[in-house]
Amino acid sequence: MRSLRCFLFIAFSTVVVLHAQNLSVETKIKPAFKDYFGMPRASIFLHLNKSSFVKGEHLWFKGYIYNRLKNNLLKEPLNLYVGIYDSLGRPIKRELFISKEGLSHGQVLIDSTFETGTYYLKASTSWMRNFREDDSFISQFEVLSRKNKIRKLNEKELDIQFLPEGGHLVSEVLGTVGVKVLNKRGYGVQDITGVVFDNNGDTITSFRTNRFGLSKFDFLPVKDKIYTAVVGRDGGNPQKIVLPKIHSKGIGMSIRRVSSDRIMILLGTNRATRVDLGSKPLTLLFHRDGLLKHMEVEFPKDENYISHILDPSSFHPGTNIVTLIDNQGKPLLERLVFNRSSIKRGFLKTSIDFVDRDSVSVNIKLDQNRGDLHYFSASILPENTKAYGHYSNIFSTFLLEPYLKGYIENPKYYFTEVSNQKDDDLDLLLLTQGWSKYRWDNTFENPPMNIKGFETGIDIYGRLNFELRKNQDIMFYPGEGMLPQIIKMKEGSGSFTLSNFLLNRGDNLKFTIIDANGRFSRPNLYVMIDDGSTSDLLHERPLEYLSTNFEYQLSDSNNFNFVLPDNTIALNEVTVEGQREEGIYVSPFVSEGRLIKVTQKTEGNYPRLLDLIRSSGFNVWEAPNTGYDRIRITSKRPSALSLTPPSPRLYVDDIPYSDFNILMDFPTGRLESYFIDRSGNGEQGAAGGVIRVYTKKGVVKDAPGLGRKYVSSDFFEHTVKNGFSPVKEFYVPKYASLNNTSFHNFGTIDWQPNLEIDKNGSTSFTFNHLNMERIKIFIEGIGEGGVLYSTVEEVEINPN
8 A cells, every 4th residue: 555645734733844746735735725724614503303393382492513623612602693484595584592612502483474384494603604605504394284285296207417426437447427316306216227338239337226316337438439328217218318428538536445444546547648647746635624634646657547545544534525636736536535433423321210290300321421521402202203304413414514515315314323334325425426515716716704703792883863072971771781881982973883792682772871960861873783694595495305294294184283372471461550569679780688778767877878888988088179089989998009098889870980979969868779898799890899879760850860760761772673582491382182193293392402411421301201101302412522422212201
């Protein structure tokens, strides 16, 4: 076996100089890879709890975002855009969620706007828009009813394709031709037979398609001959197809497994091409996602064939793009190969912890304890469910689909109960896919630009329709639980931008003008929210693989409307006439139990707020006729870092103040509650202590201080319509019956999106078994080290 000179190239690593004759690898290929793959590529997998729904249910999902270069979770926080599209690819709903540490979860309500039919879910990030290749995740689902109609197709119409391995056939060079036979829907047709004849009518070879309509055959083409394939079903009307053009010059490539751990690459050419090649070097590239290995190729003297037998270490884990280039770096042939031996695959074991009258606890255990965190999601459905028809899993989504430009029928097949037959089927798939989805002209000439970063949150754009005076600022309340802030306006600027706020849909934003005396007034503003989403059509959609099965299953169902409408009345939505008691103001920064309510006794003992502060252990100086610092407050405890005692942090209604002038003539009677802590309560920058006071509702309009925060006329308000979607807790829908066929086929028992296994190697979760004797648990997951998991567990409960 010829020596293999390998180069592992990571886009931003130090370049190692190899003594290869083909200088184009060093001068052209590596610089192009560095530019094109220097920004990490990511893939998204959304584990949906089902693939078929009825109105009133939620589509629940867990998101995993994968760094394909490092083979682990993409840790950067990101906005996750989830869109729903109808069967024609038109957008009908958009949702926004946050991904942290490569993980996300959420839900989409299947509401009354959904008609019966096929829909698509698309998940993407703004980071993905930097690249020409679309790495969005797309999954199909169905909204069902008993009124579905079966669509019949003419299965006699076949699309028959012949695809030479590597790209073309060369005269007098042994070649392999892939065969793809599809029906009108685009699905492969099994057991289609074909016979290849030359123009003399002599039989050359024959073939038969597998379950996905794929096959292949080898033959030695000759330039002046025409080859025809007669293809059809046994006993059916055959079709005659002329094979692809045969080139007089060129190189042929054939890649095949010769054993479980050996792959042979065979390159062949003819005499005319050998004359043109001379001593010009050729190179085989093994690459993906900026990873690169390469091997020099040299035909032996007076020989037209050369073979290399390689072990798995010569390839990258997962999908490899194998490209033959000439001495100018021009790609001549390309083929995809899958290296299964280096994949990080884990296995799980499930068992029952306990079963009681209503619930069951299930334990999940790793096949081996790897000592790091593992993250899982689990969909628990009835044993005979027909509602989980997903054709992708975490393996196919991360390791296979990102590199293929064509449609893949049932990609998770190749990663479920793996066998030699499935390895052969996978290699046949890759042979018939042709070149990868990465175009070489883009790699050389159009590297991506970092236009969209790892965006987190939404941006707020504001325009002032008035002139802001020098002694005025814009105060912004971002929403419940967040600190208000002063918007820093550039002098002469009439607009502002606030970036990266985590605002939910429905949040109420408030803006007010605050002057030097702390008085509020309503600004005249124009406010726009940008969540980073874009409006698009889903042009490339998966084939509608679910519809036929579901329509058939529901055609005799008379009880399919099994989700009851929710008629529960929320008490907080009932309006009652009359007075109601006002509760004490609760600050998001101070627990309710630590706030001290101001009483008549407090007002009597400390008429002014400064009196209250002085009594709480602070030094207070008042100089009303001096300049800017009319009030000074310091701690009585000296600072270890300064000879000057530090001042406390002051907040009035959670608004921070840089000085204490607002406290001049501030009566304690205007306070509802307060919190004073000389130690600073652990707050940043509060070494001198912290003072938080909260004003009463309904204070007089011209009173100093911030009591006017309760007067709505002082605020410009904007309701967020396109913010983050609040993530809900899973709940089981109100099914009309748990015993009918509809529930057993399409119902939901439980959904667990946030299961974690730590160094102990196992975890348990408990749910209501709904009196099911047997269930199926569909589990997907990943470990911190990049180990992937996908399994279906059948569990016997026997609640009785």
